[in-house]
Amino acid sequence: MPAELKEAFDKLYLVDFAELVEDKTWVKRELANTEKQLRSLVLKEELKSLAEKLKVEDDEKKSEKIREKIRGTGRKLTEEESK
16 A cells, blocks of 8 residues: 555544444444445446346347336335435
């Protein structure tokens, strides 16, 4: 890691969480935020995968099913990110 970034990295990422972990409200909030981010990431990866499948699909019926899945997954992502 470049020396000019090391100090910023140390300050931002090597924080002592010992006191914060004792705060149950903080822990619950952080876990909820992390869970939300992971759900969004999974949905984005699913959208990416579906888009790739749609690009190579020649059958119109199968393509329409993929489009329906994309719309449904997009709605789920929108709902997740609006929470």
